Amino acid sequence: MTTAGVLLAAxxxxxxxxxxxxxxxxxxxxxxxARSLEALLDAGLDSVAVVTGAVDLAGALDAVGSDRHGGITLLANDHWESGIASSVVCATAWAALVGAEAVVVGLADQPFVPSAAWRAVAESSGPIAVATYGGIRGNPVRLGREVWPLLPHDGDEGARAVMRRFPEIVVPVACEGLPDDIDTVEDLRRWS
Structure with missing residues (x-):
């Protein structure tokens, strides 16, 4: 099965x-x-993309050395202001174009999610697989092709809406690492 990885950064x-x-x-x-992208690339998925929007990340992502990993596709989300759902739609549309049967989606502001977590979620079965850290759901999330039509197209929820609606199709995957976001300057200082 072909599995794509997508970093949401819009x-x-x-x-x-x-x-x-x-x-x-x-x-x-x-x-x-760059830290988040390196972890995704090191997971060894079939194809990798980054969904961009509010800020130009090309320079920061070039520093990762895309030639070392066979390339990264940058996907511009022109509707990023409508919420994360539009970025997930970009991710699944691209995954369909590259022939993926599943897409593993994670967040660019979570630089402590290791490649092992990306890999474990990618290798899981079930229509939806979600990383858990100490029993708490986080990212990344694997979405099988069969659930892509169920995903919302706008708003600030991606797969969570589908997971709530169909809990029986969600497979938790215990992962090591930290799903902490860098949302504020204080968050950054705490880890620096």
Whole structure:
């Protein structure tokens, strides 16, 4: 089965009160977005894309060395302001174009989710698989092709709406790592 990985990176990051966007902020010498992308690339999925929107991430992502990993597709979400659902729709539309049977979706502002978590979720079965950390659901989430038509097209919920509606098709996957977001300058300082 072909599985694609997609990093969602389209939001404005309005809670990050700094001159730069939170995904461009430096954490241990690399941008938050680059750290997250490196983990996804190291998971070894068949294809990788990044959904962008509010900020140009091309320079930060180039630093990862896409040639080392066979390339990264940048997907521009022109409707990013409508919420995360539009980014998930971009992800599944691209996954369909590349012939993937499943897509694993994670967030670019979660730089402590390791490649092992991406890989474990990707290798799981079931229509939807969700990473859990200490029993609490987080990201990434694997979405089988059969659930793509059920996903909302706008708003601030992606797969969560489908998971609530059809809990019987959700497979939890215990993962190591931390699903902590970098949403504020204080979050960044705590990890720096």
């Amino acid at each position: 939001g404005a990051g309005t809670r990050f009160a700094a001159p730069e966007h939170k995904l461009l902020a430096t954490l241990d010498g690399r941008s938050v977005a």
